[in-house]
Amino acid sequence: MVARSIQDIDFVLLDSYSLLFRAFYAFPLSLTSPDGELTNATFGFTKLLLDMMQKIHPDYLVAAIDMGEPTFRHEAFVDYKANREEAPNELKQQIKFMQQILEVLNVPTLGFVGYEADDVIGTIATDLREEHPDKNVGIFTGDRDSFQLVGESVYVIMPATGRGRSGLDLVDSERVIDKFSVRPDQVVDYKALCGDASDNIPGVKGVGPKTAAQLLHEFGTLQRIYLGLALAANQQEVLDAFKVTLDEATKSDLAAKAAALSPSVIRKLTADQENAFLSQKLAQIDTRVPLDFDIEQARVNEYDKALATEVFTHLGFRSLLKQLPNDRFETAIQESLF
Numbered sequence: 001m002v003a004r005s006i007q008d009i010d011f012v013l014l015d016s017y018s019l020l021f022r023a024f025y026a027f028p029l030s031l032t033s034p035d036g037e038l039t040n041a042t043f044g045f046t047k048l049l050l051d052m053m054q055k056i057h058p059d060y061l062v063a064a065i066d067m068g069e070p071t072f073r074h075e076a077f078v079d080y081k082a083n084r085e086e087a088p089n090e091l092k093q094q095i096k097f098m099q100q101i102l103e104v105l106n107v108p109t110l111g112f113v114g115y116e117a118d119d120v121i122g123t124i125a126t127d128l129r130e131e132h133p134d135k136n137v138g139i140f141t142g143d144r145d146s147f148q149l150v151g152e153s154v155y156v157i158m159p160a161t162g163r164g165r166s167g168l169d170l171v172d173s174e175r176v177i178d179k180f181s182v183r184p185d186q187v188v189d190y191k192a193l194c195g196d197a198s199d200n201i202p203g204v205k206g207v208g209p210k211t212a213a214q215l216l217h218e219f220g221t222l223q224r225i226y227l228g229l230a231l232a233a234n235q236q237e238v239l240d241a242f243k244v245t246l247d248e249a250t251k252s253d254l255a256a257k258a259a260a261l262s263p264s265v266i267r268k269l270t271a272d273q274e275n276a277f278l279s280q281k282l283a284q285i286d287t288r289v290p291l292d293f294d295i296e297q298a299r300v301n302e303y304d305k306a307l308a309t310e311v312f313t314h315l316g317f318r319s320l321l322k323q324l325p326n327d328r329f330e331t332a333i334q335e336s337l338f
Contacts, residue, residue: 003153003155005170006056007055009058009170011059011060011137012056013125015139016045016098016117017095018117019048021087022159023041024041024094027041027044033315039094041091042315048140048159050320059299060298062124063108063109064117064124065110071115073281073282097315105303108298115289122289123286124293125154126287127293129154136154138170139157141158147179147184148185148283150171151185155170180213182212182216186221190212190216191283205268215265222277226238226269226276228257231251231255232258303325304327
């Protein structure tokens with residue numbers, strides 16, 4: 001089923017910490033609760049969540065969280081995300097409020113030790129794509145890491161950015177191509193080539209976004225780039241290491257494309273082959289996290305609006321009270337009137 005607008009999304013996966021982090025820098029530190037506790041990130045996160053629920057009215061909603069422990073990527077590359085500054089204490093102290101908001105709105109949270117929230121999101125999105133192809137899945141996030149998952153009923157939903165813009169943007173395959181000049185299924189190899197400074201993924205030194213996109217346009221995948229280089233240089237041991245079987249026409253095509261590359265690009269690719277495949281591993285979202293998850297766990301159910309009102313009031317979120325979803329009583333009244 002093709003989603004033509006955000007209203008066509010059935011299942012929303014919330015990238016919790018990504019949105020909380022985004023809200024922290026979008027709202028002033030002057031926002032505090034009546035008790036004087038800092039709430040700017042929590043307020044922004046809650047507003048994003050309620051705005052999304054109002055616009056989409058998803059049937060299913062689940063929040064993915066990081067567990068705050070090293071993952072398999074840190075084991076593969078000790079400097080993974082090492083360039084990131086530690087989250088400010090002003091942000092850390094609001095995580096408990098975010099969790100309280102999710103709990104009071106009856107939004108289930110999922111995390112898994114050794115994996116990132118992106119992996120939890122990727123696993124659920126992939127399972128839904130295979131088991132419930134009739135449902136459109138929206139990944140609500142503040143960054144682009146999930147772009148690699150887009151396609152076949154899976155979309156990314158992002159808060160609109162830019163002067164004078166508000167609302168939500170629905171990112172489909174065409175939008176990914178517009179942004180990176182590669183297809184969603186090529187995003188991982190794109191990052192493997194040009195790296196990702198935000199996550200300290202090295203990529204191939206000297207290869208930028210334009211060259212990475214051009215290479216993938218020519219060869220299709222990272223592996224085929226290096227197969228072409230090995231074929232052009234007649235490096236049989238390298239070809240054997242890939243453990244793939246190619247017909248003669250494909251071999252000839254890849255070798256010709258590799259031979260046509262500039263000497264500078266060939267040198268860069270050859271010198272950083274190990275980093276390229278390491279970067280591919282780091283950038284790849286794991287879609288096989290051993291989660292114990294049933295889709296019915298995420299169904300949007302009844303919640304205690306009175307308790308939610310109490311929590312919102314305690315945090316000083318009175319301006320958001322009108323955005324709280326109707327409870328069962330309010331829904332019944334509306335249905336009786338119409």
